[in-house]
Amino acid sequence: MSNVSSSSAFKPDIVALEGVTKRFPGIVANDSVDLSIRPGEVHVLLGENGAGKSTLIGMLSGLQQPDEGRILVDGKPTPITSPRHALALGIGTVFQHMMLVPTLTVAENLLLGGPWWQRPRIEELAARVAEITSTLGITVKLHAKVSELSLGEQQQVEILRAMVRNSRLLILDESTSMLTPKGIEELGALMRRLVGQGLAIVFITHKLKEAAAFGDRISVLKLGRKVGEIPPERLRALDEQEIISEIVELMFGKQKDDPEAVERPTRTVRTEAVPLLQVAGLAVASTENAPGLTSISFDIRPGEILGIAGIDGNGQKQLAEALAGQRMATGGSVRLEGVAIETLSVGERRRHGLRYLTDDRLGEGTVGTFPVSINFFLKQIGAAPFWRHGVEQRSEIDRRAAELVREYDVRTPSLKTPVARLSGGNIQKVLLARELAEGAKVVIFNKPTYGLDLANTLASRQRIRDTAARGLAVLLISTDLEELLSMCDRIAVIANGALVGTVANADDARTKVGRLMIGLAA
C-alpha cells in the first residue's frame, strides 16, 4: 500500500458505476451500487457468497446488463454489451475457474480469439509476451501445454492473456481460492507491479486478510448493497488488525439509520418447558461441492427462536436439509415432541409438524410454470379435501388458495398466474402460507429475507415472530446478523459444518457472535 503515489487520488476513473441495480427473478442481486475504479489502484470487492460480487463482475465484463443505473468508461456512459465489447474497452477478466484449454499450449491459448482467416502469428506474440513478462518479472513457458502448468502458473497465463489484449482494467474473481499460500503471495506481488504500471485492478475476495494485505481501496458488499468503502488514505493510516476490525464492523456491524433495525420485543421463553425439537450429534457426510456436518446438537423450546449465524456456505443448507429429511444423515438423532424422526421421509416429517421454508424459492420451493393455486398445495398432494380418491377438487383448491392469498397478502394477478411471474416477495408469501397455514410445530426458516425488498423483509420477519408467539419452535438460519439479533432468543454460530458456540441474545451478543464468526473464541 505504501508505494502508491499520492497523485493516484486525482486520476480520473477508468470505469465508474453509478446506482447500478440488477434484479433476477425473485431476488435483487445488486441494489444501486456505486463504484469508482481508478488507475494505479487495487480495488478490493469484499463480501460473502450471495453478496452480489459475481453479478457486479458479470456486468463489468459484459455478460449481463444492469436494470438501472449506468456504467461510465473514461467518464462517458457506455453500455457494455458483450464480453468482446468489454475486451475492446480494455476490461479483462480472470474468472474464478480457469478458462484455458488444457490440451493446447500456452501460446495457442493466448492466440485464441484471433481472426480465423489469418495464420496465428506466433513470432509476434512471443515478442509481445517477452516485452510484458520482462517488465513484470515473471516467466511463462509459451510452448508448454496448459495441463502441465500449476494452478498459479495457469493464472499468470490468464493475466498475461488480458495484458496481451491491452487491458487497462483487470478483474480478478476469487483468484486466490485455488492457490497455495506461496502462490497467493506471488499474485499479490504481481498485482503491485501491474498497478505500478498504471493498470487498475478489481480484486474480488471474501477473505479479510487478503483484502487488508492487497487492497488500496476496499468496498464492502452485503446482500447486494454496498455498505461501505475504505479509501486509500484511511487504509494507509491503519495496521492490518485495525483494517480487519473495521471491515468486520462494516460487514456485521449496526448501521446508522438502518430502517430494518427494530427493537427486539422482550419475550419470555419458559426455560423449564420441554423442548419441541431436540437435535443430538447430527452428522452428514461431505460431498464434492458441499461441506458435511459434524456433531450438531441443540434444543428449541416452544415459542423460542434459535438463530444459526455464520458465513454462507458453512453447512447451513446441509443442516436445514438434513433436518427436513432431504439429505441423508450419517448419524445423530432428531426428536420432535420426543418422537424420533431422523429415519422418516420428508413427507412423514411434515406430517409430524416439521416445516422447512427453503431459501431456494424458485429452484426447489415452487414449480415456476404451475399456477399460484397449485403451488400452495405442493406438499399436500392427494390429501383431502383438495383431492378426493386421487381426483383433483378444483373448486376446493381455488377456494382455499383465494383464502391464503388474502390472508398472506399475496399480490398476484390471478390464481392461475404461473408462480414464477410473481416478485420474490410474493413468492416468499406463497411459501410462508404453505408452510405456516396449518399443523406446523417446528419451522426451519432458511435465509427467509434473502433478496427481498424492505417491505417484504419486514413482513416476513413479522410472520416469523408471530410463528414463535403461537408457541412453535423456530430455527432461523440467516447470514444477516442484524436479522438474527433483532429476532432470536439464542444464536448459535456455524463454521465448517459444526456449531462453534451458542450465545444468548443479550447486549453483548453482537460482539460475541461476530468473534465466533471470524474464528475467535467468544
Next chain:
Amino acid sequence: MSIDTAPSASATALDATSGAATRRDILRRLLMTLGPILVALVIAGCILLAVGVDPLAYYGYVLEKGLFSPLGIQQTLTRMAPLLFLAAGLIVAFRAGMWNLGGDGQFLLGAVTAAASAPVLVEIMPAWLALFCSFLIAMVVAVVWSLVPALLRAYQGVNEIITTLMMTFLGTSLANVLVKLAFRDPGTTVPQTRTLPVEDRLPRLFETTITSGLLLGLAAIIIVHLVMTRTAFGLKLRIVGANPRAAVHSGLGVPGLTVAVFAISAGLAGLAGAVDIIGVQGNVRADWNPAYGLAVIPAVFLARMNGFAAIGFVFLLSVLSIGGESAARRLDVPNHFTLVLVSIVLIVLALAEYFDHRFNQSRKA
C-alpha cells in the same frame, strides 16, 4: 429495492377477465400450429417440384386415398389404434420429463408375445378372456423390458434417452429371434408366428373394416390425459417433469415415480403392439418393424403433450401414412416421403416457436 407494483386487487375479481385471454390464447395456439403446417406443405411441394412430381397431384392422391375414399378412411382409422396407444404412453413419459424413446422395442415385444399367446389361448378359453390375457401378457413383457432403463434412471441417474434407444435395438432383435426360433409357426415356410383366425380377432366396428381397437386407443389416450391433468398421481408426475428438485423438496418419492412412469409408458407401448396384432395383423412376420414408435413422437410434440390434440395429430399422421403410401406408388415417389413431410412440419414448427419466443422477449424488453 424492488417494490411490488402488482395491483393489490383481489385475485378473484381479476379471474373473470382471464376467460377472454384464454380464448385469445387458444386462437393464437391454433394459428401457431396450423400456419407452420401450411408453410411446411408449401416447402415439401417445392421439393416435389424439384424432383419432377406435381405437388398438387401428390397431395390430391394423399387426401383421396387417406381421407375421402371409403376404403381409405377405414384403413386410416384402423391404423390409428396402435398409434393412439403409443401416443398415450409417450404423453405420460414426456409430461414427467422422461424421454422414453424405446417405444419400438416395447411395441414389438408386446406384439410378438401377443401373437404367440393369442392363438394358443383361444383354444383353451373363451375368446374374450383369451384376448384379454394376451393384452395382459404383452403389457407385462413390455413393462419388464422397460425396467432396465427405469431402474438405471431412478437409482443411478443414467440418461434414459441413451438406455431406452439401446434397449430398443435389443428389443427389435429379440422380437425377431423369438419369431424365428421360439414362436415360429411350423405350418408355414416363411418365418412367422401362428395366425390368429379372423373370427377370433377384435371385432370390427359395424359393417366396416375399422377395428374396435380404435375405441380402445381413444379410451387409453383420453384416460391418460385425464389422469395427467386431473389427478394427484398425474400432478406428482408433472412436478417430477417440471422441477425434480421441487419434487424432492415436497417429499415425493421420485425414484418410485420414475419406475412407475416407465412402466406405464412401456405398458401402453406393449398394448399398442398387442392391439395391432390381435385387431389387425393376426400374426407377426420375421423382420416386421413398422417403426410406429418413432413416427408418433413428432405428433405428440406437435400436440404439446395434450391428449385431445394428440388424437387430431395421430389422425393426420394416419392420413399421411395411408395416403402417402398410395400416392408414392402412383407417382413413383419414395415411400419415405411421408417422413420427409412430417420432419419438415416439425422443423418449421420449431422455427415458428423460436421466432414467436424472440418476438415476445423483444416486446417485453
